[in-house]
Amino acid sequence: MNNSFGHSFVITTFGESHGVGLGVVVDGCPAGLELCEADIQRELDRRKPGQSRITTSRKEEDRVQVLSGIYQGRTLGTPIGMVIYNGDAKSDHYDDLKDLYRPGHADFTYDARFGFRDHRGGGRASNREAVGRVAGGAVAKALLETLLGTACLSWVEQVHQTKILVDPQTVTLEAIEANEVRCPDPKAASLMIEAILAAKAKGNSLGGKIGFVVKGLPAGLGAPVFDKLTADLAKALMSIPATRSVSFGLGEEATLLTGLEHNDLFVSKGNRIGTVTNRAGGVLGGMSNGEPLWGHVTFKPTATLLVDQDSVNRSGEALTFKAKGRHDPCVLPRAVPNVDAMVNLVLADHLLRFVSADLSRLKKALS
Amino acid sequence: MNNSFGHSFVITTFGESHGVGLGVVVDGCPAGLELCEADIQRELDRRKPGQSRITTSRKEEDRVQVLSGIYQGRTLGTPIGMVIYNGDAKSDHYDDLKDLYRPGHADFTYDARFGFRDHRGGGRASNREAVGRVAGGAVAKALLETLLGTACLSWVEQVHQTKILVDPQTVTLEAIEANEVRCPDPKAASLMIEAILAAKAKGNSLGGKIGFVVKGLPAGLGAPVFDKLTADLAKALMSIPATRSVSFGLGEEATLLTGLEHNDLFVSKGNRIGTVTNRAGGVLGGMSNGEPLWGHVTFKPTATLLVDQDSVNRSGEALTFKAKGRHDPCVLPRAVPNVDAMVNLVLADHLLRFVSADLSRLKKALS
C-alpha cells in the first residue's frame, strides 16, 4: 500500500510533521545481522535539520528509539519498529494556512484526495517524512555492507547554475562530507553555498541534481520485466519529495549517441566478465552487470518562499501568501542521505529476491 | 512479483520472443465495462512489427485471443486472460548466439541471474514482451475513457539530433499518427525518418525521446509517499526496455529556475481550482492537480547492430559479433503505444485506489 515500499525487504513509514511522532517498521530483514541504534542514528544525523547555515534552522534532535526486532546487537528476523518523536514544532506558524493552498505544495492535492488535512507543517507531505525512510535505509545499508561490502554513495552535483562532473568511479564519502552542501568538489561547493545563501537572503530557493553510485554489486540483481533495477530505483527516487527526473548512466545524453557509440563492449576482467566503458550505468535489461551502478536525480527549487505569492484558498478565493517559519532554501544537501536510503532499500530488496531466482543458489542455501 | 504490475488494477505478463506465445492476465478490472477483442487489437496493431520501412521487417500478426473475463461485450470483473501466439520466428538466426553475450543486451545479466537462458530472439528480454503490456494497457484505456473521458497521448519528440518542442496542451492523435515515426511535426518527422534510414543502411541505430500527456484528470489521483503518481509512472516507464531517463513537467530544466520562477500559482478556473502555468507537469506532492499530466521518457539507441563488435562468450573468451536477423534501427515509433499502455495502467490503478481514500466517496459508492 501507499506507505510501504519493497517486496521482500519492506519498510512501512508513518507520521506527520507536527504530529506526535514519525517512524518506520522494517520487515524482512534476515536474522543475525549486527545492528544497533547508533547505526540508525548516524544516518538520521546526516539528514537532521539545523545542521548548517544553508539548511532550515528548525532544531530537531531526530532521536530514534528502536522498539523491537533487535536483541543483543543483532536483528531477530522480526520487524524492526522505530519511532522518532517530534520536538521543536512551531505549529502556530501554520494557523493561517488551514484553508490556504500554498503554491508548489501538496495542500490542494491532499484536500482533493482526502477531503481532510493536517495543515501544520505540511502534515505527511513534509520533508520530515524522510526520517522513516532514512531509518529504514540504514538497516538496508547494514545488510548490503555485511553481505556485499558495499552501499550507495550520493553527492550534490548541481545547485542551480553551478554544475560539476563527478567521476562515479573515484568519488569518496570523505570528499562528499567535507562540506555542508555535500558536493565533492570544494570549489563548486563554495559557489553552491554562496548561491544558496543569496537565494535565502531574498526569500527565494534553488534546485539541483544529485548523483549516486554503488560499486561492487554482483551481476544479476534486478529482474527482467516490471521490477527492473532501474524501474524500482526510478520509483524509489521519484518518491522523494521535490524530484523532477531520474536517469541512469548517460541518461538523456544517450539519445545523442548512435548504437555504435553507446554500446558498452564486453571484456574478460580477470575472473569476471565486465564492460570496457560504462555508459549504461551498470544495468543491462534491468539487471546489474557487475559494473558500478550510477545515475542522477534532479530536484526542483523548494516551493516555500518568504516572499508574496498569489494563490487561492479552499473556496477558490484569491489571496496573497508569504511563508513564515523555517525552511530549507535548497533541499539537496539534506536529500543526499535520503537518496542513499532509497537506493540501499531497493538493493537490499533485490538481493533477497536474487537468491531464489536460480535453483543452484537455492540448493546452496538449503545445504 | 517480477511479472506483475499494479496494486488494484494488476497485469501479469508472460512469454518469450520465440516461445509458443505471449500474453497477459488483467485482474481487478471492474465488471460491466464495454470491451471487445477489437479494442485490444487496435493497440496491438499500433505496436506490431513490419508496419513500415523504419521498423523491423519481422512479420507478426500479433493477433490477440481473449480467453476469459469478457462476456457479451462487457467485462465480468473476473481476470481477462489474453494470448498472442508467436508466428514468424526465425529461431535459427540465433543458433550462434547460445553462448555469446551481445553488447548492450541482457544475455549476460540473464545468465548471471538465472544460470539458464532462452537465447532465441532475446527470450523474455525481447521487445516482443511488450505485447502483454499493450494488451493490458488497452483495458486500462477503456476504463479511463469510460470513467474520465480521457487517456494517455504519446509522441516521438526526438530522434538522435532531430528534436522538437511539442505543446502537450494542443497535440492531437491525428498529428501523431499522420506519419510512421509518430512525430506530430511533419517536417521533423521527415528528418527523423531520413536519419533512421541512414542509420539502418549502416547497420547502426538511434535513440531519442517520447513525450506524453493526459488531459482531463481529476485532482487527487496518486498518493502522498511511496506511491506518488510520478513515482509509479517512473517505474512504469523505466520498465520499458531501452529507457534511460524519465522526467515530469520541466524535468531537468526545473533545476535552472529559482523557486519564484518555478512555482505554478493557483487560480480559480470556473468551478475548479487550477494553476496559471503548469511547470510541475500536473502533479503536486505526488498527486494530480487537475492540470494536464505531462512528461518525457528517453531511449538509448537499439543495442542490435549489423556491424562487427567485440565481445565475449559465456567462458569469457573474446570474439567478434555481428547481428543477423531483422531489428528496429530505432525503437521509438513502436514504443509510443507501449508508453500509452504503461501510463494508462498506472492511472487505472490509481483511479480505483482514489475511490477509497475519502470516507465521503465510499459512502456515495455504497449508497
Next chain:
Amino acid sequence: MNNSFGHSFVITTFGESHGVGLGVVVDGCPAGLELCEADIQRELDRRKPGQSRITTSRKEEDRVQVLSGIYQGRTLGTPIGMVIYNGDAKSDHYDDLKDLYRPGHADFTYDARFGFRDHRGGGRASNREAVGRVAGGAVAKALLETLLGTACLSWVEQVHQTKILVDPQTVTLEAIEANEVRCPDPKAASLMIEAILAAKAKGNSLGGKIGFVVKGLPAGLGAPVFDKLTADLAKALMSIPATRSVSFGLGEEATLLTGLEHNDLFVSKGNRIGTVTNRAGGVLGGMSNGEPLWGHVTFKPTATLLVDQDSVNRSGEALTFKAKGRHDPCVLPRAVPNVDAMVNLVLADHLLRFVSADLSRLKKALS
C-alpha cells in the same frame, strides 16, 4: 510480508513480549473517519492481562499512544501509527530458558527458522503480539460501524468439556461481557470458570472454542477465487496463536447432511433476497449473501504448564522443564477481542475492495 495483513486496508505489527514496545501501523483507512485514542484503548482493555482471576496476573497497562494519522478526532487517510510500551516484564523469569525448548512452544521452530531468538517471554511468539492486531482491529471496527452499522461479535462457546450451543442471530454483547470468561450462557460460564480454576490449581491448562457472527453485511463482500471471504477469514483466524481449526456455518457437521438437507433456499425478504435457513454461514462462493456471517475457531490448551515436562535443549540434550512466571491457564477469554479484531480487519479490507468491483459503484463514487 510476514508482519502485514490485508490488501487495501493493511496492518503491519511489530514488537516482542519483553522488548521496548509493540505496535501497529494501519494503512489504507479512508480519511474523515471519526476516531480517537479511547476507541482503540477500549478494545485493548478487553484483551489486557490481569483483568480477572482466570487470566494471567501479569499487570500490563497496555496503554496505546497514537503517533500519527488522526487529527482533531478524525483520520487523515495517512497511516495510523500506534505504540504500546512494555511495562511489567519479568525478564529474569526466562533466564534459564535461553537454550531450552519448551514443549508446545515456538522456541525450537524460531531457532530453526532464524538461528537467533529473543527467548524472553516468548519474544514475538508471545500472545502479547496480539496488542497490535487488536489496536488495528479497533480502527477496522470504527470503519465498519460507520459505513455498515455493524461489526463482529465473538464469544466463548466451549472450554474443555463444557460446551453450549449459541444462536448467532440473537447473542448480545451484554450477555458476552457479563462474565469474565465471555460465555453468553451464565450457567455454562460458571462451569467454565470452575474448570479453568481447577486446571490452574494443578498447573495444567484448557482449550476450547470461540464463535463469531457479523450481522447486517451487504451481499457481495469477498471475492470468487483465492480471496474468498471464508479463505481470508480462515487465514486471519488461524494466524491467532494456539488455533487448531476454523469453520463456517455448520462446519464439519455439513458433511453429515445431503445436498437436499444442506442447501439454503432463496426467498424474497422484503427489499432484498435472502435464504430461509443459514447453514452456509452467510457466504456463498466466497462472497457474503446478506445473511449473518458466522463460524467458529478452536484453540488448543495453553502450552505453558507449571508442572514438570520432559524436553531437550538447543543441543538436543534431554532435560526436565517446569514453567515459572504468570500465564493464562486458558487463552479463550482474552482471545475474544482478538477474534473480533481479525474478523473486522478482513471485512474492512473487503469493503474497500468491494467498491471497485462494479463499474456502477465506481461511477457513483466519482460522481
Next chain:
Amino acid sequence: MNNSFGHSFVITTFGESHGVGLGVVVDGCPAGLELCEADIQRELDRRKPGQSRITTSRKEEDRVQVLSGIYQGRTLGTPIGMVIYNGDAKSDHYDDLKDLYRPGHADFTYDARFGFRDHRGGGRASNREAVGRVAGGAVAKALLETLLGTACLSWVEQVHQTKILVDPQTVTLEAIEANEVRCPDPKAASLMIEAILAAKAKGNSLGGKIGFVVKGLPAGLGAPVFDKLTADLAKALMSIPATRSVSFGLGEEATLLTGLEHNDLFVSKGNRIGTVTNRAGGVLGGMSNGEPLWGHVTFKPTATLLVDQDSVNRSGEALTFKAKGRHDPCVLPRAVPNVDAMVNLVLADHLLRFVSADLSRLKKALS
C-alpha cells in the same frame, strides 16, 4: 489481487467454465528446474471430469498447453504461462439459468458483487476453475520434490456417514489411487462409492472430508505472525470451492485434551530434534517442526441437485428449479489433486521465503 496466490512463488489464474479457456501464470519459480508438459498433464488428468462413474460425465480432455517459461525441459525463471481450452461445454443447458439463483450456488452473490455475470456453467465459480490451480500446483510439486524430496499426499477420509481413521505417517499414494474415490481403505472406499451412486440415483449429493500429509519437511518453514504455515494453508484450502472447515493435527479434538495431554514432548531423534507424539500436526508457532505436517479439510455436499428446489430469480420472484446437465454428486474424489496443489503451492512459496530469513543461509546462497 483476487486471482493471484502466493508471495514469492505466485500463481495467477483465469477462466470461466464455458468461456474460451482457463489457465494460469506461475511467477517466481527458480530457473533450472526440470519440468515438462507431461508433469503438468499428470496432475490435470487426476482432476479431469469423466474419469469414473462417480464423477460428472462431462468429457473434457483438459489438455494443457505450456506457452512460456520452459525451454529444453527446464524452467527459465520467467513466468510459466499455461492454457487449457474449453471443449465439451453444453452452454445451452444453462439458458434458463440466466436470471435464476440456484440454491447453494454463487449466482446471487456474483450478481451482488459484480452486477453482471456469465451464468453458463457457473462461470468463474465453476469447479473447473481448479485446472489453473492444479497446473500451477504441479510446478510447485516439482520444486518441492527436487529440493526436499517430498510433496503433499491427500486422500478421502470421509464421505457422508462413512468415515475412517488414516495414519498420516503410513498412508501411500498407491493405496489412495487404488480406487476411484481415492480412499486408502478399500472397504470404506466401496461403501463410499455405493453411497455416492445411491445419492446420484436420487439426484442428491454428498460431502465429506479430505486428509493430507507432507513428510520430510525441514523445520522452520512458515512465519511467526500473519503468515503462519497453518494460516496460509487455511486460506489456501478454504479457497477451494465447497469447503467448510480446515484443521491441523488433532483439530477440534484438541479442545478435549488438557495441556498436559496435548503437548508434544521434544526428544533428540538422531541428528535432529523431534517430538514423541505429533498432535500439533507438524507446526509450532506457525512454523514447521520437522515432523509430518498433517490436517483435514471438509466439503459440503454438492449444491447442484437433479430435484426440484424452491428459489427466486433476479427480481426476487419465487420459482422452482431442477438442475439439468452433468454434475459431480460428490466433489471429493476430484478435489484430492486440488488439495495437493494448494498445499504444495503454500510450501513452495514458504520454501523460497525461508532462505532469506537467516543471514547464514543467505551467505551460503551467495557464496
